[in-house]
Amino acid sequence: MQVFVQFIKDGFQSATKGNFTYHVWMATLTVLMLLGTFAYYIQLRDGLVVTGMSDKVSWGLYISNFTFLVGVAAAAVMLVLPTYVLKDINLKQAVLIGEGLAVAALIMCLAFVTVDLGGPARAWHLIPKLGYFNWPNSMLAWDVIVLNGYLFINITIPLYILFHHYQGKEPNKNVYLPGVLISVFWAVGIHMVTAFLYAGLPARPFWNSSLLGPRFLASAFSAGPALIILILSFIRRYTDYKIPNTTLRKLALVTTVAAQINLIMLISELFKEFYSPTHHSQSAVYLFFGLHGKTGLVPWIWSAISLNVIATGILTFHTLRNQFRWLALACGLLFVAIWIEKGMGLIVPGFIPGSWGDIVEYTPSLVEIMVTIGIWAMGAFIFTLLVKVAIPIELGRVRFGKRE
Amino acid sequence: MKQLAVLGILAVLIVLGVKCAPGQHDEGGHNGSHHLLEQLKYISVDSLNYEFSRFDQVDKEKLVQIHQLVEGAEQFLIPDRMAEMKSYPCSNCHSKSLEALQAGKAPGEKKSHWDIEIVHAKTVTMQCTTCHDPKNFNLLHSLTGAPIEFNHSYELCGQCHSTQQKDWLGGAHGKQVGGWAPPRVSQTCTGCHNPHKPAFEKRLPARLNTEWLK
Amino acid sequence: MLFDLFFKTRKPVEEDLPQASDGCGSGNCGCKKTPEPTTAEPDGYDMKLGKTMNRRAAFRQMTAGLLAGAGMVQASCSATSTGDKREEGQLKWEEYFKKNYRLMTDEEKSKTVERLERLYEINTGKTINVSTNGAVENVLYGYAFNISKCQGYMDCVNACVKENNQDRSSQMQYIRIHEMENGQLNFDDADDNYFHEVPAEGHFYLGTQCYHCENPPCVKVCPVGATWKEDDGIVVIDYDWCIGCRYCMAACPYDGRRFNWQTPEVPEEEVNHTQHYLGNRLRSKGVMEKCTFCIQRSRNGKNPACVEACPTGARIFGNILDPNSEIRWVLENKKVFRLKEDLGTEPKFWYYMD
């Protein structure tokens, strides 16, 4: 117990110490978070009317980001599976960074869902037994379970490993490996459940597709590892944490394959929507070409698709992919492309045209954007903290009873 | 060992999937794969004892029973129009017969009801006396001259508008009065249609739409 | 399970903070202790400790304890507050912890109704009457809409807004009337936003609202069970249970639901005081609402306000289980159709023509 208290204390110490850039970075994030909090206060005071959402487009930026981040959270751990199967990479590094990312992404997910609620004060109605939990009927109820469960797993495993390393002990593989395995399956679970959330609605033909789940996975496995590649490159450049080239290469391979599969699925969806367009293709028509002169999403989706194609192209050529500058570029592009595609390109067009063919467009309001930025800042903040605490322990700089 | 763990997790997922798959957690009990109307045929309701009736909403005294009973319905009531008409009986004013009235008109003297314009079929088909009994102004009459009371104008209208009459008797035409519970109370033809100008008039909607007011 | 454990270990601690459950914290707010209540039922404020508590009560008390210091109950604590203010705070506090309507006992229902009525009285000085009438036995409500008859007058919309206390500031309307060109039933080219003399030449009118689907997708998706189908087929929402996630709105194929994006406003003199818990009682910000077939009327044998207001008799309402009802005759004798039938939602709202 005493060890644990000391662990927390040391963790706090290493989180608060850092060079000037680190402090500027954290201060910036804090300011963004405060701005977001202020915007959220306005939203709480006046209601969701301060957002760009309406009865016609009743989900917007918040749920878009939620959907995207579930993917990031899932993919962060999914990269553990190949690493584990391929066995030639240092597993623990990937596990730790990946799960740290998953934790941050999940907290952002939960935050996005919470800010989207009309009555966050009544959120306790979701607690089973105390409230009324419509399980197993409601996919949202499933989502609450899987997200929280996933969060729990992803907090306990790194904590266990770090705590052991902190004491200078080797963590017991038989303890954490099953956990890692479960979290891998759970990762698929959270993403499939989130896809089912939309795919299960015949009211919205744009979502009501059996390809939605697999496509979610494919896009997540490209966006997630892409983000991790960026982060790992950053970490190995600015810290002493050694990340071998092979790790990045393997991750790049995962990203590439997933991006290619994602592209194939995109083509198959486009074929279905446009080769023989039915009334159900209206949303896709609106998304790609605009309907009745309303073209709000057209620039978004085409930029997403071009970025996607360029990034996948870069990744496909080994020569380019093996150059880290190109790799980083491709990863950045891919990340942005999938963010657009999963957010503005998936959630919003599901509502357009509306149930009766009416086209009401959606543009996020300033408040919405500020809250969103605030939550992203919070995610970055949490992730930075986690990494900041984890790396010195992993490097052996911080140990129980030993301080530099 | 590892394979076992994987298999175990898969099994759990499958079990969960199956458990939630059928989606048969309906509350109503009227549900299922069958079409709702199809099911209605098999639902027999033996007791329909409501604690309310349309007489809660409308004064029973101001209603009259119609002549033709609909099969199955014990009662079919309509508003008592004769009690509502301001200057009924008509003979209070029109004491002479139509011929006498027409004969004794001074030059320039206005006809009674000069302001009524008939916009109801063509004049070759219809004129005042097609419906009004020229011999007894207190009554209407059928095409064959049988007397019809003002209250029972549906008998008159139904001579031409038989489809509408059928719908009205059944319940597809004519506004429900006093709620949905038994007994049947409906508006009669003249409750909604002006017999001299039966089509509904053009007018502005009762309100602006939301979008307009923004 | 987890929660059981949690509360079991917490309970003894409760005894250490007797005033906490009082809602007034450590007394620095200068308000008097809540007077001994006259009612026999314990509430969040006078709950005697050491009594056996159920999980909810424990949760309530614990939260009260935790939040008292955080000033969450300011309303009942402020030094300037009058007795009414304090009572209001108390009532709101109680209301906050009430159950899902479906789980309430009759007694709990009448308690919450009492609170709602009292709250309204405190705030406006006027009285409302909130009913909790249940479904009438052997009734399944159905609705038929005659598209040959509707003239687009929109009297129904007015009546509905008035009857159901809909938000005036956002001009919420449950009913939409779509003006369609003859010769096609095409919503894409329909105008639900017209304002000119009606009926327009060569057009017909079709009204939509919540169809009270027999297999309602909106009910299935609600994560907290705040919306459900009653035994008489009316799909209702518990406005105090809804968390405002709007999943039901995404799931409804018929644009049947409306969300309170802001605090709804109804001038007091326009409020319909005859209310139903699941019907037209006043809603708050951030909750879902929709047509309830005027549950406060239909369960008393009356027609919904739209049916009553329609000057053309285009709207027919009734019990589809009653073989002698008008609605049943329409369903059996007219050529009826429903919209988006392929979705399997089984709306209890049919359209027909003369």
Ligand code: SF4
């Ligand atoms: S019309 Fe929409 S809101 Fe009404 S019951 Fe059906 S799905 Fe639910």
Ligand code: SF4
């Ligand atoms: S908005 Fe309310 S009623 Fe609709 S699904 Fe969410 S909690 Fe349920």
